[in-house]
Every structure is written in structure tokens, then in C-alpha cells.
Amino acid sequence: MTRLMWFRTDLRVLDNPALMHSRRDDDEATLAIYFVTEKQWQQHDLGDRRTNLMKQAACNLRESLDGLGIPLLILNKETFKDSSEALLEIMERFDISELNYNLEYEINERHRDIELGQWCKANDVQVNKFHDQCIVPPGDLKTQNDDPYRVYSPFRKAWLRLKKDYIEAPSAAPSQQDMRTISHDIRDYWAEKNWAPDFIHDALWDPAEDTAHEQLKEFLDKEGLQYHEQRDIPELDATSRLSFYLALGVLSPRQCIYTAWQPNGCLLSGGETGLDNWINELVWREFYRHLIVAYPELCKHRAFRPDYENIPWRDSAGDFERWCKGETGYPIVDAAMKQLLDQGWMHNRLRMVTAMFLTKHLLIDWHKGEKFFSEHLVDADLASNNGGWQWSASTGADGAPYFRIFNPVTQSERFDEQGHFIARYLPELNSLSPKARHFPDDKARKACAYPEAIVEHKAARQRALDTFKSMEN
Template sequence: MARLVWFRQDLRLLDNDAVLQACQHANEERDKVFFIAMPTLQQYAQHNWSPLKWDLYQRQLNSLGADLAELGHSLEIIKLDWFADCENAIAEFCRTNDITDIYFNREYVFDEIKRDERVTQKLEHNLNIKVHSFDSNLLVPPECIKNGKGEYYKVFTPFFRVWRKYIREHGVAAPYNRASVKSSGVANFSAVNFSLPTISSDIPEADIPILNDSEAWPIGEALIRRNAQRFVREQVQDYKARRDTPAVEGTSKLSAYFEIGALSPRVAAHLLQKASPEFPEGLDDGAHTWLSELAWREFYQHLLFHEPRLAKGEPFQAEQAAFPWRNDRDEFLAWCEGCTGFPIVDAGMRQLNETGWMHNRVRMIVASFLVKDLHINWQWGETYFMQRLIDGSFPANNGGWQWSAGTGTDAAPYFRVFNPTSQGEKFDPDGHYIRKWVAELKDVPNKYIHNPHAYLREQTKQAGMFADDVKSERLYPKPIVDHKKARESFIQTFKQVKNNNERD
């Protein structure tokens, strides 16, 4: 007899309930434990996983295989194309290896839920194999937070209050150590390397190289955990004060590891718990704010679980599907390339294109600009982000874009439109972030850094250059839109769509 652990986006041994439960019950019954992973490459590509995220995932998967081998276990990696292939592949593995029980951690998006339902149906009803699922990728399972009417929360603030209450009442279990996973066997692991296929997209393609090498992001469970410990020990107290300043290292940069499951939210919460005996209350401002970011991550996963239509491209506010987007291709490509003429927007897009990551405050600025200044469908931006980000999370990315567009739950009011110039002045006052990513502006004085065009024209005249020669390294494109007019137009159109729906 044997037991099987199925890894998905939970590439860790520490604080992984599927691993712990399989190993504990195997020891009691003297069963063998098998470990498998089934990367579904066509499916991941269709879900717009970036090559950079896939590379990080694959490196961590290989690291996990090496960790298991060190503990006497083997990890078998079975390459598939689609989620629909999983049920037969797992069933065959179970028949071949006399599996009696399978263990995995739940995922909460529509396609993943359907995949797991098909696998469970086949194993339990056709093969009499017991299926055990767990929620160690969340602090609070989505079924456990309801309002007085038994409904899920559509607004973050009351969700956060009840989410903390659940944690306070149920506690946060201390992560167990690797000894509980150790086997007396001897195993080897051979690393694998697969490439994601290319799947055509409905949005215009930008002629910008797509990164596929994640070496700048360290992998290995122990190292990732130490980085989390260092952040909580040395930086979290300043998180609230520094997180909105893109020129400083004020954020944890752990999001990519949460996304692939190399770090669990319970490990993060346990680190915060050490700072306050009343946890999750009693934290200082920085720690409390970081905890709220963990809650935002879970809020969006809960939302996708309760509203599967969001995974099918629908806005949460259904009437906004009728919004008449302009969808100007050239303006979209200018946004992608960081050539809009708005320095903070261009700095953010160039950071994304060159590193596969963007500061969160700047993500909100560039999203607002695409939707509310250029009047381009938020789904174009959502897709572009997913195709580039190393930490691309469908729930968080979808939720963030719908928040910015005013189409989602808990959305920014449609009349709240970020002014990209004043946002730059507020969050990058001296232009350090802008100069780092927009080379054309590296010599512009602070006084002009957020509105550099008049200064650059004067410099161009003095140098005897043509002011319209935007291809020159010393010049910078003119703003592609009048922010004031674009803002007024967006608000008027959005309001009209809402009014039309209310009359209907």
C-alpha cells in the first residue's frame, strides 16, 4: 500500500499540510509515500503565465525535488498539456503504484476547481482511492468567512475584520520541521527543464523582449524563509511609511514566492505572531499594514472562489461590460513600451519590461492611466501584466485591475482618477525612481522631473536639435493624452453606462 502527494502551486515542505498528513499516516501504517508534480504547460501558457514566472516555478520545483531526495523521497515530474489530462495520468500512476490515498492543497480559481473535481470523481468513484484536500495555501479557507446573511464579503474592510477574528479564534499553527517528512529510504532526483509553448493573445503584441531567466530571484525553501524572517525582523516596522515610495526597497518582494507556494502565508503570519501576544491584534503600524496585504491576497482568492464568472473575463459590475472602450492600438503599445510622456508611468512600464516586476504603488498608477486616461480595456492591461510579471497571480492581478478600472468589488470609485503627474510628485518627489528607469530624463533637474517637456525643448534648442526628433536619446516623447480632458470624458462615459443600466 502507498500514499501520494500531488504538488501544484505549493512547492515547499515546510507548512504543507498535504505533505505532513501523508507522511504521518504513512508512518503509522508503514506505507510508502510517493510525490508527483504535473506541470500542464499548454494550460499555464493559456492562463498567461509569464516565461519568467515559469522559470522561477521550474527552478523551485527542481529545488524541491533535491530536498525530497535528501530526505529519502523521490519526486516524479510528469509533463502534461492540459488540466483535463490530469485525471487519467493520476489514475494510471495510482493503479501502477497501489495508491490508497492522495493528498493535495486546494486551489480556488474556476479551472483549477474543475480539475480537482474531475480527479476526485475518478479516484474516489472509479478506483476507491481516498482524496484528502487541505487549505495550507491560505490562512482562512473561503467557506469560513461569511456575513450575517451567510454571504461572502464584497468589500475588503469588513472582510479584513472577520478574517482577523477567525485567525484570533483559531490561531496560527507553528510550522513543523523537515524531520516529520524524513524517510529511511535513499532517493535521487534528476532536474527537468521544460519550455512553455507560445499561445496567441487577443491584445496587440508589443515588440519588447520577454524575460525568461529568473536567476535574479533566489530559490530554495530555506533561503526564501530566511529572507522572510529578515524582512519581518529588520524592515516590517517601516513598511507602512516606506511601501509607497518606489525609489526605496520598502516592500518584502516575497509575492513571487507566495504565488508559486515556495512560502506559505502561515509562515509569514507566524513570524508576525512573535511580535504580539494578541496577534493578529497589537501589531505596530508597519506589521499591521503588511498583514493587511496578506489579507488582500486572500480576499481576491476568496472572491474568485465565490464568483467563478470573474475567471471568464467578466467584470464584477456586470453592466460595465457595455463600456465603449477606445482601445487605440498605438496608444496601448506606447503604454507597453513606457513611451507615454508621463514620467512615472513610463518608469513603471520600463521597470516591468526590464525586470519582470513593478512596485505596487506604480502598478496602480499605470493601471489607472491605461484605463482612465487612454480609455483602453482593463483586460488588455491585465493580460500584459500576467505575461510579464514574475509574481503574476490571476486573483490578485484581476482584482487589482478591476479595482483600478472601477469595475470590481471594493473598487476605487469611477470618479477617482489618478493624476499621473501629481502621483509622481507625491511618491517620487526627487525623481530617483524615474531617473533609474527613464534614461532620457537622467539629467533633468528635480524642478522639472515630473513635467520635463518644456525643459527638454529648451535644452534641445540650445543644442541646435529639432524639438520633434523624439528618437534622439536626449529627448523624451510628448504626453500622448491630455489628462484633464481624458479624466472628464471617462467619468462622463462611465456614469452614463451606470445610468443606462439603472434605467433598464
């Protein structure tokens, strides 16, 4: 009898509850499997850079598991349906007695797991499921009316009450397995069928588990205590950039929060302001995951607020293309979009600025921006990306009121005071004074060959206000 560990969005050996359960004793052999489903990933709007890094992370995981005597089979299947069929065939062929995995919360993944669970029940295969993407499992926090929380602040208070300033320590790597416990038939099949994914080493992103832990420690040792003061300044490398590792599951939320909780006086709130703020961002991430479970329509990209489902968005392919390319004529917006295209990542403050610019200044459907971000971000995941876009577009849970419209010039002056970030991604503006970089005049634009502003702020703001207000009638 053999146990099978199914890796999904949890490409790590440390603090992996499903993997630890698979290796809880040495009585049964443990095998591992991972599916590369590129067609499915493309249907879910994940871009080439992100999928390349996922394949690299899977190969890194295989090396780590080899050191533990746990063979990982990587199979290339186009879709979830194909991978489920392959999984059933393998479980039947090798008399798998137990299937272990960590839960994914998106609706397609949940439907896949339900169908698989029905087969396992009919075939006497025990299924063990674990939560590793949330400290508090979705559904465990309810209002006094037994409803899911729709607003972040009371969700956070309930989350803190439940945790009571205690975070369980992350688990270590599982014990090493004696390969002799695995039959020759299985070992031959794993060796024969194993697929070596083609990937390109990314110069900017290393999806290695050791690198993730080094980056976590370095952030908390250096920038963590000043996080509340520096987090909004894009010129500084003051954010953790750990969202990339969390999105791939190379790092767990518990590892992050526990590592911050220790130097924070073993407090989740009320300790060092910088660490409190960073922990708060991780709870935000958890909030969005609770939402897609409570409101699965979000996975279908429906507006959280039904009254804003039919906003008369502008259909301007030209304006959308200028936004995508970073050619709007608003330097902070353009520099942010250039950063996204160059790095596969964007500073969080600028994610809000660019998203609000598209949905409010250009009055273009947030779905288009959400899809573009997902295709280019290395840290894209549906819950956080959808939550952030609906916040900016004022259509979501705890969204910004429709009358809150960031002035991109004011945002630039406040958070990139000297225009250093702008100059880094728009070198044509280097010759301008720091003050002029925020919004060059006509003469400076011509001299720098920088485009005219795509829209005038005051007029665009009024258009957005009128449009959103009309939805209330």
C-alpha cells in the same frame, strides 16, 4: 499500499499540510509528483520568465525531497487534462491508496479536481484536500445574510474576529522516509520517467525555499517596522517582494503572518503600525481568493460589477503599445513599465498608477492590462492580479469609485519626490532637475528625446468621468 503527494502551487517542504499528512506515519510509503504543463500555463497567460522559475522551483523541491527520502516525479504534460490522465494511470499502475494535495481555487483547477475526485471515489482511492493558500478557508466567512463578503473592510473585521489574534505555528519538514519501504518497481519507474526541466537561472529571482525564509526574516528585521511609512516610495526597497514566493507556493501565507505576528506582540491588529499594515496586505490577498471561489465568473475575467461589463472602451492598439513599452510621456508611468519589463515585478503603488492610467486616462479595456501584467510578472496569480486590475478600473469588488482617477504627475511628486526612481529607469531624464522629471516641458522633452504626453490629464479625466457616468443611465 502507497500514498501519493501531488504538488501544485505549493513547491515547498515546510508548512505543507498535504505533505505532512502524506508522512503522518511510516506505515505506508510516500511518493510525490509534479506536472509541468507549459501549454496550460500559456493559456492562463503566464509568461516565459514565470514558467522558467516554476520549473526551477520544482527542481529545487526535488532536491529537498531527496534529502527526506521522498522521490519526486516531474512529468512534462501539455495540459491539465493530460496531467490528470497520467495521474490516473500512475495511481492504477502502482495501487495508490491515498492521494493528498493542497487546494487551488481557480475554476479550471477546481473542475479538474472534481473529475479526479469522482474517479478516486469509484476506485477506492482516498482523497485528502487541504487549504494552504488561505488562513481562513474560502466560504468560512459570511455576512449576517449568509452571503460572501463583497467589500474588504467588513471581510477583514470578520477575519480578525474569527482568528482572535491567534495564528497556528507553521509545521516543520516531514519525517525522513526509509527508501526501502518503496518497491523496486516504483523506484525504477520514477528514475526512468523523471524529467529534468530545462531552465535558466534568473539573475534577479531565486525560487529557493531557504532564500524565501531569509528574505522574510530580513524584511521583518529591517523594513517591517517602517512598512507603513515607506511602502509607497518606489525608490526604496521597502516592500518585502515576497509575493513572488507566495505565488509559486515556495512560502505559505501562514509562514508570513506567523513570522510577523510574533514580533507584533502576538497581535494581528493593534500592534506595531508597520507590521499591522503588512499583515493587512496578506489579508487583502486572502480576500481576493475568497472572491474567486464565491464568484467563479471572475476566473473567466468577467467584471465583478455587471453594470460595468459593457463599458465602451477605446480600441487603440497604438496607445496600448506605448503603455506596454513605457512610452506614454508620463515619467512615473513609463518608469514603472520599464521596471516591469526589466525585473518581472513592479512596485505595488505603481501597479495602481499604471493600471488606472491605462483604464482611465487611455480608456483601454482592463482585460488587456491584466493579461499583460500576467505575462510579465513573476508573482502573477489570477486572484490578486484580477482583483488589483478591477479595483483600478472601478469594475470590481471594493473597487475605487469611477471618479477616483490618479493624477500621475501628482502621484510622482508625492511618492518619488526627488525623481530618483524615474531617473533609474528613464536615464534620459537624469540631466533634468528633480522637479522637472515629473513632467518635463516641451523644450526638455526634445532635448532629452523623451516622447510627448500621450494624452492631456484634464481632458482624459473628463472623458473617463463621462464614459463611466453614462453606464449608470
